[in-house]
Amino acid sequence: MSIRVRFAPSPTGYLHIGGARTALFNWLYARHTGGTFVLRIEDTDAARNTQEAVDVILNGMRWLGLDWDEGPLTGDAKGPSKGDFGPYFQSQRGEIYKRRVQELKDKGFAYDHEGAVKFRMTREPVVIPDIVVGDVTRELTDREQADPDFVIVRSDGQPVFHFVNVVDDLEMNITHVLRGEDHLSNTAKHVAMFKAFGVEPPKYGHIPLILNIDGSKMSKRDKGASLNTYQEEGFVPEAVVNYLSLLGWSPKNNREKLTMEELIQLFDVPGILRSNAKFDFEKLHWLDGEYIREMSPERFRQLGLEALQRAKFPLEKFPADYVNAALDTCRGKVKNFAELGPYAGFYFADEVTVAPEAIAKDFTPENLPRLKKLRDAFARLEEFKATNLEQALKAIAAESGVKAGVLVHPTRMACTGNTAGPSLYHLLEVLGKETVLNRFDAALAQV
RNA sequence: GACCCUAUGGUCUAGCGGUUAGGACACCUCCCUUUCACGGAGGUAGCCCGGGUUCGAUUCCCGGUAGGGUCGCCA
Numbered sequence: 099m100s101i102r103v104r105f106a107p108s109p110t111g112y113l114h115i116g117g118a119r120t121a122l123f124n125w126l127y128a129r130h131t132g133g134t135f136v137l138r139i140e141d142t143d144a145a146r147n148t149q150e151a152v153d154v155i156l157n158g159m160r161w162l163g164l165d166w167d168e169g170p171l172t173g174d175a176k177g178p179s180k181g182d183f184g185p186y187f188q189s190q191r192g193e194i195y196k197r198r199v200q201e202l203k204d205k206g207f208a209y210d211h212e213g214a215v216k217f218r219m220t221r222e223p224v225v226i227p228d229i230v231v232g233d234v235t236r237e238l239t240d241r242e243q244a245d246p247d248f249v250i251v252r253s254d255g256q257p258v259f260h261f262v263n264v265v266d267d268l269e270m271n272i273t274h275v276l277r278g279e280d281h282l283s284n285t286a287k288h289v290a291m292f293k294a295f296g297v298e299p300p301k302y303g304h305i306p307l308i309l310n311i312d313g314s315k316m317s318k319r320d321k322g323a324s325l326n327t328y329q330e331e332g333f334v335p336e337a338v339v340n341y342l343s344l345l346g347w348s349p350k351n352n353r354e355k356l357t358m359e360e361l362i363q364l365f366d367v368p369g370i371l372r373s374n375a376k377f378d379f380e381k382l383h384w385l386d387g388e389y390i391r392e393m394s395p396e397r398f399r400q401l402g403l404e405a406l407q408r409a410k411f412p413l414e415k416f417p418a419d420y421v422n423a424a425l426d427t428c429r430g431k432v433k434n435f436a437e438l439g440p441y442a443g444f445y446f447a448d449e450v451t452v453a454p455e456a457i458a459k460d461f462t463p464e465n466l467p468r469l470k471k472l473r474d475a476f477a478r479l480e481e482f483k484a485t486n487l488e489q490a491l492k493a494i495a496a497e498s499g500v501k502a503g504v505l506v507h508p509t510r511m512a513c514t515g516n517t518a519g520p521s522l523y524h525l526l527e528v529l530g531k532e533t534v535l536n537r538f539d540a541a542l543a544q545v
Numbered sequence: 546g547a548c549c550c551u552a553u554g555g556u557c558u559a560g561c562g563g564u565u566a567g568g569a570c571a572c573c574u575c576c577c578u579u580u581c582a583c584g585g586a587g588g589u590a591g592c593c594c595g596g597g598u599u600c601g602a603u604u605c606c607c608g609g610u611a612g613g614g615u616c617g618c619c620a
Contacts (some may be wrong), residue, residue, distance in 0.1 A: 107620090177555080182601095184572090235548075236549065237549085241546085243547085249617080249619085279550065281614090282614070282615075307613070309613075334592065346557095351566075353569095375556090376557080378555095381557065381569075383571095391582085491579080507579085517580065519581070520580090521579070
């Protein structure tokens, strides 16, 4: 029988990074096995569900490259979808739930209670077969012993999560459920309901949670908890996917960088770990840098352009060739596109600021004559090209009896306002003679 | 309070009775170099604790401790 898995997020207005990882694992499992990946929107809590909130999820999934075989085509609950098991919005499945509630009542597993409907839960310990952690025998807690039954339909007529989740998995023929470990305890309820329906439950696999770096639970407000921040801060989606795949799963061969194709090939349930993982921003940052360095020049230009536009640089004031040339000097230098603004901002500024401390350090009285000579040598250059610039600077350094660095640092500071940046000679070429001389003069005037 | 899961350097992890405990991020040193980044060489740092089982435990069992999760007419 073909494997059918699903990702069933609730439209809360953002896509939690842990939810994205859950989606990824399910997607990888479907692709690895040649199965079907279903996207179902759990919007039973009508009050806080909006089309915008659903779009956030769809956009996030698409950004990561996780396509679904069945599910909504738009964020509109009443809109089009694909697949034979719809509707894929729970808000549209009311009739199915009504029928299933009646079935439970008829079988004696459900009863009315003060306007709500409750499920008659077993009083015995429930064995939860879990393909990740093994069989888990779940005993009733003290509170559950006092009242084991739980509400499946609210008094306002709305069915609750535990019930619709089970009904949908059943109706949609879901064979495997990979979900966060926070659902493990509740799975006893789900298993009991499947039994009440007389149906074998799907194979459950509870994957470990993603925690903050300090070990606390990563909740909505924590930095980096929303996938959206990675989209907005210019991360490469492949890097995010790669990093996420390494949290709670291991290829077990010391590989760190894996393409989507490799992930699909290697991903399997036995590789899923059992312990929670802390989100290490530094490692994601490293991976992002790897992907940025290896991407094509064209894509680097494109993503770099978008990042600079987000950062509100007045790019329209510059020729496209200039912007591209500027971007090209940054390739292999930044590990994240959000760094591009501070790194390359001097290309698009009217003037740069050179800190007084930098003037004091680099533009010393003894260095001043050399810098003036350099400035004039630059001014005399017919062709303002990197090779010529390098030649000129090294010639001045040689005849002055100093290392190139003595001239390089002040020049960089004068032209960019920074101590680090793209290759000096190349950035000077891009900046052009006029700008370089202007900035040189402005810095010299500060001495 | 009860129930459940987990436990290898700071972080992600390999390991599945005998290993100099391996890799990656981060950090430190050096080399390369026009800065940074990259690359190269090296380094600091780890099996939570206590009992068993065994000739031998990081590895198996039990207990403790710690972390996380769950017990909603939220999902």
